[in-house]
Amino acid sequence: MNLFFHTLFTGCSLFALGAYLAWRSAIREHTVKSFPRSKIAAIATMTIAAAWFLYRHILHLSEADFGEHKVLISIITLVLLVMPFKFLPDFLAVRGAAILVLFYSREALDAAFMQEPASRLFMVSIVYVGIAIALYLGAWPYRLRDFLNWLYVSSRRPRILGASMAAYGILLGAIAFGY
Template identity: 40%
Template sequence: MSLFLATLLPGLFIALLGTLLLINTPAISSTAKAIPRSKRAAWLFFGLAAVWFVWRVSQLGESDLIFAKSPKPLMIGFGVLAVLSFIYASEFLAVRGLSVLMLLAAEPVLSAAYMEYHHPQRLLMVTAVYLGVALAIYLGGAPYRLRDIFEWLFRLPSRPRLVGGILLAYGLATTAAAFTY
């Protein structure tokens, strides 16, 4: 992935999130509040995360495989764990799926910015991605906290607009930085 694309995509995503929060219609707030326990969101986010992770495991090289000769047993094992998660650990599975997606998406984006010291504007993207990684690790361990965050955020009508304005400005700045490479 090029540094341009690695900066453009997170910038557009952050700007989109900011725009949604800035608009703050009842449909947006009710959808956001429903995501943590939604079965459909769990199938979407955790399903995508499981497929992406199993695909990443299938790409492991010989030096990455310590106990197995091929990645197939690991792929089967993680696939079975994903299916069992839907059956036995379905609470807040959408939040865990979002966390895994954030962690998986961070690797190619941060790899594109690696050793690009002559482009200091990349730090806009890198900072946002590391904050996303920290949030993903936190929410992966305590997924019920996303429900609490949404309750706090949407309690007052001014909060989502303020957070949305900040995210929109940051996203647009990051998007603009992509065009300076």
């Protein structure tokens, strides 16, 4: 767990997403608006989230933490990966992305825990914003569709949001090199 890496990765991710939103084109708007119900995005995000959970959390369980039940927990995880595609297929991409944000948030906050530089709080604050958004969208994923429809009513809104995200990403990148 490296504070430099997590701050830089968070900054680069914000910059990339912000630049993507700020660049106005009909193709990008259609791509962004189709994300919540995208089957390909759902498969990708849910599979990556399940693999992350299995690798990072299950494979390293000790005996005191139900380590003798690794196989059973892995099977349950795989069943829980497949079942939503049959019984709850709507907005799985949003739920998968929310899971990934929460998993990454844990790693980033662990990297920043008990570190000396006060500038780490720039990264920590945006991670907590991400946690709040992920929890909200994980519970009500259709709200992302509503937000995206609102966002693209005006051509200025995605540009302002994208430019703000990109600027904060650049700030985080600069802060990362200041550690």
